[in-house]
Amino acid sequence: AQTVTQSQPEMSVQEAETVTLSCTYDTSESDYYLFWYKQPPSRQMILVIRQEAYKQQNATENRFSVNFQKAAKSFSLKISDSQLGDAAMYFCAYRSANTGNQFYFGTGTSLTVIP
Amino acid sequence: EAGVTQFPSHSVIEKGQTVTLRCDPISGHDNLYWYRRVMGKEIKFLLHFVKESKQDESGMPNNRFLAERTGGTYSTLKVQPAELEDSGVYFCASSPQDRYGYTFGSGTRLTVV
Numbered sequence: 001a002q003t004v005t006q007s008q009p010e011m012s013v014q015e016a017e018t019v020t021l022s023c024t025y026d027t028s029e030s031d032y033y034l035f036w037y038k039q040p041p042s043r044q045m046i047l048v049i050r051q052e053a054y055k056q057q058n059a060t061e062n063r064f065s066v067n068f069q070k071a072a073k074s075f076s077l078k079i080s081d082s083q084l085g086d087a088a089m090y091f092c093a094y095r096s097a098n099t100g101n102q103f104y105f106g107t108g109t110s111l112t113v114i115p
Numbered sequence: 116e117a118g119v120t121q122f123p124s125h126s127v128i129e130k131g132q133t134v135t136l137r138c139d140p141i142s143g144h145d146n147l148y149w150y151r152r153v154m155g156k157e158i159k160f161l162l163h164f165v166k167e168s169k170q171d172e173s174g175m176p177n178n179r180f181l182a183e184r185t186g187g188t189y190s191t192l193k194v195q196p197a198e199l200e201d202s203g204v205y206f207c208a209s210s211p212q213d214r215y216g217y218t219f220g221s222g223t224r225l226t227v228v
Contacts, residue, residue, distance in 0.1 A: 004157070037219070044118060045206065045219040091158060100171060101146065101210075103217070105158035 002027045004094050006106035013082045014114050020067075021077045021109045023092030031097040034068065034075045037105075040088040048090070051075065053097070079111075087113045117141065119220035121207050127226045133195040136223045140189070140209030144218075146170075147190050148210075149182060152222075153203040161205075164190060197227045 004025045013019035025034070032053045039045040051059045051068050058066050063083075067076045079086055092106040120139040128134050140147045149161040161180070162172040166187035175182070179198070184190040194201050204222040 009155075042124070042221065044221045047217070093158075101163055102148070102160040102171065102174070103150075103158075104160075105150075105152075107155065107157045 002029075002094050002096070002104045004092055004104050004106040006090075006092050006109050008109045009107070010110045010112070012112040012114055013079070013086075015082055015084060017082055018078060018080045019082055019111065021079075021090055021092075021111070023075045023077070023106055025073050025075065025092075025094050025104075027073070027094065027096075029096055029098070033095045033097060034066075035093040035095065035103070036064070036066070036075075036077045037091045037093060038086075038088045039091065040085075045091070049077065082113050084113050084115065087111055119207055119209050119218050121205075121220035121223050123223060124221065125224045125226075127228060128197055130199055130227055131196045133193065134197055134225060136192045136194075136205050136225070138190045138192070138207030138209075138220060140207070141211075141218055144209035144211050145187070146210040146212075147184060148208045148217075149190070149192055150174075150206040150208065151203050152206065153200075158206065161192075194225075197225075199227050201225060202227045 034051045036048040037045050038048045049061045063080045065078045089108045091108045094104045147164040150158050152158040160174040163170045164184045167184050181193045206222045208219040210217045
């Protein structure tokens with residue numbers, strides 16, 4: 001079964017600085033998708049960024065970018081120019097491209113942004 | 116468009132009682148999913164509906180959990196009788212036939228005391 005590991009339960013970053021959240025995963029599949037979701041306190045979980053495994057180029061969405069290392073099964077999220085609104089729980093997730101629709105999530109990283 | 120709506124947002128019940136959670140997906144989304152996060156652990160898949168049919172219920176923990184999706188619209192997840200280990204946040208998500216568009220609700224925080 002697929003597993004997703006987030007080894008950082010909590011992280012903090014100074015406003016305007018850069019922070020990297022780690023995620024590793026385990027799978028025997030070659031075709032899949034990886035995601036980072038963000039959940040602010042008591043609010044809806046929203047998609048931050050998505051990466052298709054067949055793409056070598058790292059995905060980027062404004063201040064958010066990923067470092068996707070397929071061979072190492074690593075998928076870290078970099079947040080540049082951190083803002084107070086970035087404070088949230090971040091979940092890394094895996095989804096097969098071929099078998100089933102369910103997501104496999106990590107345990108989450110709680111990010112605090114210090115003014 | 117309206118998002119995925121879940122209610123109640125919070126529920127505190129006593130062990131042995133029954134609780135029903137509701138999820139209203141985005142209109143037109145055939146796929147509806149339930150997930151659960153127990154405190155400090157990963158979010159785990161519970162089940163998947165396609166319209167009114169259960170496509171995959173492999174994540175349902177036991178027969179105290181009953182999910183329904185009336186007419187392929189909203190869905191309910193009933194826990195009867197509730198146990199302490201059922202405490203957690205229950206998330207609902209929906210997607211259209213396109214598997215990419217997966218929208219989550221805000222979750223229902225269930226506390227069993």
